[in-house]
Amino acid sequence: MAHPSPVPPSPIVSAAWLRENLAQVVVIDSRFALMEPALGRQQYEAGHILGAYYADLNQDLSSPVQQHGGRHPLPDLQRLSVKLSAMGITASTVVVAYDDSRFAFAARLWWLLRYLGHDHAAVLDGGFKAWQAIGGEVSLDNPKEKSGNFNPTPRQDWVVDIDTVNAKKDLPAVALIDSREPDRYRGDREPIDPIAGHIPGALNYPWHDVTTEQGYVISEAQLRDRWSGLVTQDLLVYCGSGVTACVNLLSLAAIGLEGKLYAGSWSDWCSYHE
Template identity: 40%
Template sequence: MSNLVSPEWVDSKIRDKNTVIFDCRFSLADPEMGFEVYKKDHIEGAFFADLDQHLSGTITTHGGRHPLPSVNILSQFLSSCGVDSEKIVIAYDDQSGIMAARFWWLMKYAGLNQVYVMQGGYKHYKEKGYAVSSKLPTQKTSEIKLDFNKNMIITRDELVKAVQQKDKLLIDAREPNRFKGIAEPIDPVAGHIPTAINVPWESHFNKPGWWKDKEDLTNLYKDQLVDNKTRVVYCGSGVTACVNAFAMSEAGLELPILYAGSWSDWISYNDHEIETD
């Protein structure tokens, strides 16, 4: 079954008590932007999920720019939105699916199964004339017990071992110039993790917000996956890598492991080897 749902289908679910919708709009360049545009209008009944506050944990010396949230942070947030294990959960954004994919991955990591991403993004939904509102939804309380699947992530120590033994396929989701070390607009060091290949997150879309179909996503990975190695995805801070994970799942491939700290964690250790092209 597809992880994608149409704007039309989402509009049909806005008053369904068994469905919870999340607005994940966010700008890395302007962290306040997401909530500001959400307050102006959003899909009727949608809750706001902030990348920094709800979908990430506390930044420390190591762990990257967007470490995974704790069980308490995520469970309290989801409970306040009325989410439980029986709810259908839908995420959308206006960042080509980046933030919605992060939300989707976190829900899978937390043990929720009925999680979907809306095709096209909010702009398309609004332009089609579907129900939007500036009214903030009423906070709720639900009983939810999250069960984080540790098999979906790889630790820094495990990754170091994998790089040394070359027994896993590392996939870097960043744009080619960052992967090659030609440019690095965000992190203080340029380059990539040794042995990694580059499958940019943008390559999974026909146009911004519109995911390629299953056949095209399968073809995108068929040449890289011939060795049957366990796949590990990473990016700058563990956000856009979720696009690659989502795409692989949509293609019917086994969900890859996420290096959550990603490049920003890797370079926080002075003894880590770095490659450039």
């Protein structure tokens, strides 16, 4: 029997919840591999959650790289809105995103939806493997385009640029959060960007710590403990290119807190400091 109300109980929903409400939501597969950009689409074609559409990080959830703005600039809002409309998404549609990368790409899609004013969005806990683990139906068929009406109303104050970061990062009521792995934060290793290290004054809250190694979110108590020292702060969150920072933003939303995304992140910062 279908759930009486498909409104997600949390920004992170279980596979069991999704299976119960599958007919009433739009599911979007956002699997991706940074070092092998075609892999996500190939995985989707090899089998995906029944009825799921596909959204590509580079093609759909980002815009082309420029001199500044980072490696994954925010997407063209009109193009993304057309794609979301073709998935049948309207103002009241519940959208569930999933990946197989501990929320890395699903959280980016979730954040973009909310940034564009669509609050009925969630991420699948445990990703595609969690769906398979409960015997959820997998399909090879691509769903047909539908007639939706996605009208974006961007929350411009949810995004900050380098000027805002420079102006606010040292203020007592502001915490600048670096979401990358500790060794990249420290500057011990930098596999992608031209400069190693972090923005001066940033605190390290690695995005991986939001989930277990199996890709399931840690408990609410653990999330609250994780962010307990910063609940009164204005949080400016970044990562390498504005993607995995969204995992931290998702974890904040799961306990009723909000942060702002430095969309260009470290890759944008580097473009001004080379």
